[in-house]
Amino acid sequence: MPFNLSEEQLAQTEEELGAKLPHEYREAMKLDNGGEASTEEDDWEFYPIKDTSDRERLSSTCNHIINETESCKGFGNFPEEAVAIASNGLGDQMIFIKESEHFLKGVFLWLHETGELQELAATFNEIEKL
Template sequence: MPFNLSDEQLAQTEKELDAKLPHEYREVMKIDNGGEASTDEDDWEFYPIKDTSDRKRLSRTCNHIINETESCRGFGNFPENAIAIAGNGLGDQMVFLKENGQFQNTVFLWLHETGEIQELAASFSEIEKL
């Protein structure tokens, strides 16, 4: 069963990131924090945004976007200004890039083996969640 996400929990994550997340992404995650998507490139599982409002939600969001981003940094070629929002289960990530204190609307594909970044969608609204 999908969990919603409060504005307060979103604000806490943005404070930890020291940047605002894209509006379209925020609105979708407030309704269904996590989920899946399919693109021409691959199938994706969205990482939730950390929710500390109760023990069950904290447990269900332990693989949140900040933790997953830190794991990606272990590859050594993950962009410093990126946040991982979804993975394909094989190491590649769907990411947003931060510019001027804000994560941009464009969704990128980060290839873990090469460190290459490719545009996946001009905005999050182009990614259809399943």
């Protein structure tokens, strides 16, 4: 079950990533750290943002966006400046692309078999969380 997320925990993850996450995504994760969505392309499960505030939250966020991004890099064609935020369970990822000290607002689909990128939404709020 997803938990809410504090600004402090979000800031720690952004520091590790070296960039600020999009505002709409940050606000959604503060209310419900994780969750699901459905798009025309697929059904998605959002990775949580790491929460070290207590043992239960740490345990429930072990598959956080930084760990999952590192796993995706094992495919060899994962974009260098991307962070994985959700999976369709088949290897494809919903990602943000980092540019300088922030992540772009657009949400992209990364196809793990080909490395192809497709824009899913111009902003995170266009993706309806379930």
